[in-house]
Amino acid sequence: MLRIEFQIRSAGIAAKLFAIDDQVVSMEIDNALPVTGGSVFLSLTVRFDDDTSEESISSQLPDVRIVDMSEAEVNPHTYYISILTDLSDASVLSLLTENRAIPHRIVGQDSRLDVAASVRDWNHLKEVAGTIEDEHGSLELVGTTQTESVGFPLGGNKIKQSMSGKLSDGQLEVLETAYRMGYFKVPQEVTAEEIADELDVSRSTLSVRLRRVEHNLCALLFGPQE
Amino acid sequence: MTTIILIKSVDQAPTVREVLGSVVDPDEMIYFLRLPTVRCLGPLIQETNPMIEYGVEYRIDCLPDGYDVSELVEFAVEVGADRICIGISDRTMSGKARIDDLTESILLHDRISGDFVVGDHAIVLEELEYASEC
Numbered sequence: 298m299l300r301i302e303f304q305i306r307s308a309g310i311a312a313k314l315f316a317i318d319d320q321v322v323s324m325e326i327d328n329a330l331p332v333t334g335g336s337v338f339l340s341l342t343v344r345f346d347d348d349t350s351e352e353s354i355s356s357q358l359p360d361v362r363i364v365d366m367s368e369a370e371v372n373p374h375t376y377y378i379s380i381l382t383d384l385s386d387a388s389v390l391s392l393l394t395e396n397r398a399i400p401h402r403i404v405g406q407d408s409r410l411d412v413a414a415s416v417r418d419w420n421h422l423k424e425v426a427g428t429i430e431d432e433h434g435s436l437e438l439v440g441t442t443q444t445e446s447v448g449f450p451l452g453g454n455k456i457k458q459s460m461s462g463k464l465s466d467g468q469l470e471v472l473e474t475a476y477r478m479g480y481f482k483v484p485q486e487v488t489a490e491e492i493a494d495e496l497d498v499s500r501s502t503l504s505v506r507l508r509r510v511e512h513n514l515c516a517l518l519f520g521p522q523e
Numbered sequence: 524m525t526t527i528i529l530i531k532s533v534d535q536a537p538t539v540r541e542v543l544g545s546v547v548d549p550d551e552m553i554y555f556l557r558l559p560t561v562r563c564l565g566p567l568i569q570e571t572n573p574m575i576e577y578g579v580e581y582r583i584d585c586l587p588d589g590y591d592v593s594e595l596v597e598f599a600v601e602v603g604a605d606r607i608c609i610g611i612s613d614r615t616m617s618g619k620a621r622i623d624d625l626t627e628s629i630l631l632h633d634r635i636s637g638d639f640v641v642g643d644h645a646i647v648l649e650e651l652e653y654a655s656e657c
Contacts, residue, residue: 299639299641300619301619302615302617302619413617418638418639419630419636419637419638419639419648420636422630422639423630423631423636426631427631437627438622438626438627438630438631439615439619439621439622440614440615440617440619440620440621440622441619441620441622441639441641441646442618442619442620442641443640443641467618468617468618506618509616509617509618512616513616513617516616
């Protein structure tokens with residue numbers, strides 16, 4: 298099984314959000330539930346560059362029904378928005394699932410969508426990429442890794458489930474080893490050198506991997522960096 | 524079995540070692556196929572020493588200036604390549620092997636299919652099958 302990252306031009310609900318007057322910095326589809334009649338219920342995390350309101354968003358998105366909107370407690374200008382909208386507003390998600398690919402992450406920023414998903418193999422990758430290119434015009438593959446398990450799909454509401462789809466097995470191994478050996482305890486029960494020895498990697502490799510894990514944990518918690 | 528190792532830079536010794544050490548068997552034929560931007564493979568060959576260290580036969584070929592991915596596929600068909608190995612030169616923030624334009628063009632090319640394996644330093648496309656040219 299392959300885990301892939303790719304980029305496409307912003308489309309669907311992301312394109313609609315980027316087009317409104319309130320400046321959207323980034324958006325992520327946290328969850329999606331199909332609704333009978335060709336609609337979909339989407340849970341979004343949307344970061345604006347300033348405060349906004351449900352009335353303002355609602356008036357600029359007449360085809361979208363805002364079911365709920367609340368502001369994040371810690372992160373400024375970040376809102377959790379639940380909407381009911383046409384299924385075509387989540388077309389990349391639909392195309393992935395129709396093609397039996399597992400979507401893990403869909404993030405919109407800088408007029409593009411960054412997508413992480415799992416596919417069975419090379420042929421499956423080509424099928425999925427071809428279908429998305431037909432619908433969205435272009436697709437740029439960004440990265441890939443091999444994985445034994447499918448991981449957890451979009452909408453996993455536990456951090457471990459979410460991270461399992463977004464970090465490589467190697468990075469999870471680094472994080473788990475560091476945690477289990479007491480690296481994060483105060484005072485530390487193990488040095489970085491001892492973890493590097495345990496994992497049979499250099500000190501610098503360990504440092505890079507740990508920082509990548511920490512970066513991705515922060516991205517999950519606080520949204521993508523500007 | 525015949526393997527193409529695509530050489531995108533002279534710094535690909537880890538890729539070559541991984542492929543020769545854990546992907547191919549002794550006595551297999553290796554084609555080091557360098558991009559036109561890679562001028563000289565001498566130091567890389569000396570460093571990895573394919574014949575002595577790994578017991579493989581090898582040849583060095585070069586893609587022409589202004590090449591298209593189809594020419595790479597044609598080369599693979601011509602030499603009957605069972606594998607194409609592409610070096611991993613960078614990784615994404617989540618640790619995935621970064622896919623450059625050339626790798627993407629190979630992966631999504633209509634004529635070529637097979638198995639896809641991601642190693643530490645190389646993406647290995649193996650058990651290759653080639654569709655007829657349309």
